Amino acid sequence: MKPDQPTTPASGTRLYSFVGGNSGNWRVTRMDPIIGEPLPVADFLQIVPEAVSGASAAWVLRGITSNERYVTRDEKSELVAKQEGLGRPASRCAMLIPIKKSAAWWNLTQDERRKIFEEQSSPIKIGMGFLPAIARRLHHCRDLGPDEPFDFLTWFEFAPENVAAFDDLTAQLRASPEWKYVSRECDIRLERISG
Numbered sequence: 001m002k003p004d005q006p007t008t009p010a011s012g013t014r015l016y017s018f019v020g021g022n023s024g025n026w027r028v029t030r031m032d033p034i035i036g037e038p039l040p041v042a043d044f045l046q047i048v049p050e051a052v053s054g055a056s057a058a059w060v061l062r063g064i065t066s067n068e069r070y071v072t073r074d075e076k077s078e079l080v081a082k083q084e085g086l087g088r089p090a091s092r093c094a095m096l097i098p099i100k101k102s103a104a105w106w107n108l109t110q111d112e113r114r115k116i117f118e119e120q121s122s123p124i125k126i127g128m129g130f131l132p133a134i135a136r137r138l139h140h141c142r143d144l145g146p147d148e149p150f151d152f153l154t155w156f157e158f159a160p161e162n163v164a165a166f167d168d169l170t171a172q173l174r175a176s177p178e179w180k181y182v183s184r185e186c187d188i189r190l191e192r193i194s195g
């Protein structure tokens with residue numbers, strides 16, 4: 001495994017490994033299983049902008065950034081105008097929320113999924129209200145192979161004073177119709193210790 005690297009590499013890498021174990025830039029302050037099987041306990045997290053084996057790690061989760069599936073042109077323009085990037089000095093708190101959706105979700109057609117996502121759940125509208133306080137990056141796992149334990153790795157960074165706002169955001173999303181299709185979710189809270 002390579003030594004600690006910045007969260008956003010200059011190389012344009014899209015594949016990231018989230019390595020839970022004994023070392024890393026982020027200290028795990030809490031791990032809560034929200035839905036389904038918990039992840040093994042890890043004390044630190046290291047984010048590596050490539051695939052790693054992590055033989056000595058408690059777990060390695062891989063995800064790749066991708067094109068958007070649901071966002072409209074207007075939403076995209078608003079997101080681009082409002083959102084700020086990862087790695088802000090004030091963002092000393094982070095959350096890693098790995099999510100798996102059920103077969104029922106993946107058996108829907110794209111237009112059916114979009115209806116539930118955009119029209120019934122409005123997560124983008126909800127999330128927009130938390131910008132620019134919360135910076136985020138969405139990683140997809142499903143197409144990396146059949147053995148990936150999650151479908152999405154969602155990563156968020158924010159200042160300590162926004163912890164309560166983040167709790168409010170996750171509560172709103174978890175109460176939405178989209179979340180009925182979530183079959184596994186872990187909530188991992190972190191604080192930055194270097195970098």
Ligand code: HEM
Nearest residue numbers: 068069070071097099124127128130131134152154170173
């Ligand atoms: C700052 C707040 C947030 C904003 C602005 C935001 C925005 C977005 C956007 C624009 C997409 C759609 C991307 C596309 O078109 O494919 C998306 C997808 C997603 N978001 Fe968020 N989000 C936020 C917070 C969250 C949180 C807190 C969670 C988890 C608890 C979450 C979980 C997801 C998941 C799992 C997807 C993928 C859904 C799918 O493709 O089925 N988001 N988010």
